[in-house]
Amino acid sequence: MKHLFKKITIISLTFCNLAFLNAQSNGFEVIKGIDLMENIYMYLDQYYVDEPKYGNLSKTAIDAMLRELDPYTVYYHESNMEDYLLMTTGHYGGIGSVIRKMDEFTYIIEPYEGKPAFNAGLRAGDKILEIDGRSMKGKASDEVSTSLKGSKGSAIEIKVERNNEIKTFNFTRDEIEVPIVPYYGMLDGSIGYISLSTFMKQTVTDEVAKAIKSLKEQGMKELIMDLRGNGGGFLNQAVSLVNLFVDEGITVVSTKGRIESEIFNYKTQTKPLYKEIPLVVLIDENSASASEIFAGTLQDLDRAVIIGQTSYGKGLVQRTYDLKYGSKLKLTVAKYYTNSGRCVQKLDYYNKEFGKKAAAVPDSLIKTFYTKNGRTVIDGRGIEPDVKTELKDMSNLTYMIMVNNLVFKFANDYYYKHPSIAPADQFHLTDEEYNTFRQMVLKDTFEYKTISEDILLELKNTAEKEGYFNEVKDLYDKMLPHLTPSKERDLDKFKEEILKLLEDEIVSRYYFQKGRTVYNLNGNEDILKAKEILKDKASYNKILGNK
Known part of the structure; x- marks a missing residue:
């Protein structure tokens, strides 16, 4: 142990000498910081009641130090090289799929077209039960993601549940690249x-x-x-x-x-x-x-x-x-x-x-x-x-529908009942199909509030404290039913907003990310405004200050 800390001291002094070479650095503060870290490590190693997990301690200390600078200054441990590759090159070794935690399990949200997960047969909605024999129940999505990543050509076994059936997929990972021009x-x-x-x-x-x-x-x-x-x-x-x-x-x-x-x-x-x-x-x-x-x-x-x-x-x-x-x-x-x-x-x-x-x-x-x-x-x-x-702000009902994964679940059911759909830019749900989703939402037990109701209740409380409420009680009683949450009312009121999300999710099951893009080109405010300006040369030149 004595030799170990002698070596640490030599390394520390070398580090400090290098720091002094930079005239802009604060030499004393650098030396002080390194000396303190060395002392703390020494006391932990010699006296702490249990043997510390030094790897975890080091990473935690480094991460905490860098967080005080900015979120873009990041330390990558050797075990996190796939994350580093994704963040710095846009590619990584893995299966090629978006995943998300729901309840106790993580699900396949969207396998990338032509990538290992899709080619092996994994589909959106698959519940990941095991990876290489290890149960994924209760695991955080980050841990599941780490288990899915690995070097190109490495083997992986994934057990999933789909429509109450257990399926096992064996395949190899590949290099996954984020498409530059989707x-x-x-x-x-x-x-x-x-x-x-x-x-x-x-x-x-x-x-x-x-x-x-x-x-x-x-x-x-x-x-x-x-x-x-x-x-x-x-x-x-x-x-x-x-x-x-x-x-x-x-x-x-x-x-x-x-x-x-x-x-x-x-x-x-x-x-x-x-x-x-x-x-x-x-x-x-x-x-x-x-x-x-x-x-x-x-x-x-x-x-x-x-x-x-x-x-x-x-x-x-x-x-x-x-x-x-x-x-x-x-x-x-x-x-x-x-x-x-x-x-x-x-x-x-x-x-x-x-x-x-x-x-x-x-x-x-x-x-x-x-x-x-x-x-x-x-x-x-x-x-x-x-x-x-x-x-546009999403309505509270729509938000709760998304939080409870009802759009995701409906799209999964729809996909397995319909072998094909219209092209992405032409696909629309019928009123009957929307009504099926409507019934699904009405049967779900989730509750929600409206901001308007909260504000009205706050106003009522304030008016009561100030002694004005009796004068406006009739008006309050008339307003409250219109602002109180009602699934039946709001499913009709926000139908277009909800339909857009449903159709987008369903399109992705058949046409993937490219299909989402094509679908969302229709009616998008930014696209409409861009086309309007490009077609009007006078407006285009006026905005740019061209003469």
């Missing part, structure tokens, strides 16, 4: 549409360019790029994708960190292939990082109309470093700034209070910047769309 196609004759799900591969620009080329051959004259839900990825791919639409030599993004090597301007390197094509980019609150670089710079250059909701607001850049023992550290090294000079970072992690969540950058520190044509944009708030659309 769908592209033509809308309304001349408008092309591309759904871009991630920037997490070095082939993003190539795949988008390939999709555009195909759409051009089909007569495309205007383009919608859909980055809703795109959480980002490689910065260089955002730069090269911008280069498809803007001139050579233009600064797309700049990075600024504590060290000189992280201060860099990224410029377009080639002549654009599609400089003149009218362009709309769709974003939402889950469009982040590289998505914001792409959308933000095109906005700064007045090259595209941005439609949707304000983006996530991630203006931080990470790099990954190899550590000892096969582990890795993903570390925030810089902030990025779009063409106009703005940083979109929304949360201020540096000034947050210890142990508390980061707050948004205060309004007093928000700065104004200007696009190429002189339009006003701001920093510290993500990307604000040129044309904002509102997400």
